[in-house]
Amino acid sequence: xxxxVIFASGSGSNAENIISFFQxxxxxxxxxxxxxKQHAKVLGRCKRLGVSSLVxxxxxxxxxxxxxxxxxxxxxxxxxxxxxWRIPAKIVEAFQGKIINIHPALLPKYGGKGMYxxxxxxxxxxxxxxxxxxxxxxxxENYDExxxxxxxxxxxxxQDSPKDIAQKVHxxxxxxxxxxxxxxxxxxxxxxx
Numbered sequence: 001x002x003x004x005v006i007f008a009s010g011s012g013s014n015a016e017n018i019i020s021f022f023q024x025x026x027x028x029x030x031x032x033x034x035x036x037k038q039h040a041k042v043l044g045r046c047k048r049l050g051v052s053s054l055v056x057x058x059x060x061x062x063x064x065x066x067x068x069x070x071x072x073x074x075x076x077x078x079x080x081x082x083x084x085w086r087i088p089a090k091i092v093e094a095f096q097g098k099i100i101n102i103h104p105a106l107l108p109k110y111g112g113k114g115m116y117x118x119x120x121x122x123x124x125x126x127x128x129x130x131x132x133x134x135x136x137x138x139x140x141e142n143y144d145e146x147x148x149x150x151x152x153x154x155x156x157x158x159q160d161s162p163k164d165i166a167q168k169v170h171x172x173x174x175x176x177x178x179x180x181x182x183x184x185x186x187x188x189x190x191x192x193x
Contacts, residue, residue, distance in 0.1 A: 002028040005075040007083035012042025014081035021178035089141050099139035104169045107135040111144030121162040134172045136180045150180045
C-alpha cells in the first residue's frame, strides 16, 4: 500500500475528502498531513480523522532538509490540497512524478504566483469567462506549470458571483481529485482499478 502525505495551508476540505476516500481503499493511505500554518483548520480535521499532522516553517522547508528527510521516510506520494508555497527543487527532484496538485481553473489560464482561491474566481468573473474548472497536474519547480493529468469543466452563468463559481469548482474538486490520485498511483504501479 502506497503512503500519501498531504500538504495543506487552510481549511482542509480537500484533504479531508482525500483522507476519507482512501480509508476504504487498498491502493494507498494518507499517513500524514503537513501544514505551514500553526492554526490551520486542517489540523482539527486531522485530529477528528485520526491522521497524524505536522506543522513546519519556511526554514524547515527551504533552508534545511528537515521536511525532505521526513518525506523520504514517510511518503511515496505528495498531494498538494490548498498548499500555497512553491515546492523547493530538492523535494521536486526527490519525488519526480509523485507530487500532484489541484488548481481551481483550467490551466494554463489563471495560473502562477498569487493565483489561488478567490483570486482565481474573481479574475474569471471579471473576464466574463463562459467556463472554468479544475486542473490536476504534476508539480515541477514553477507554479502551475507541471504536466496536466486531468481537467474537468463547468459552465459559468451570467449571474454567477465569484462565490458561486468557487462552489462549482469545489464540487469538481471533491468529485475528481481523489479518484484521479488513485488512477495515477495505479497506473504508475502497473495495477488495474
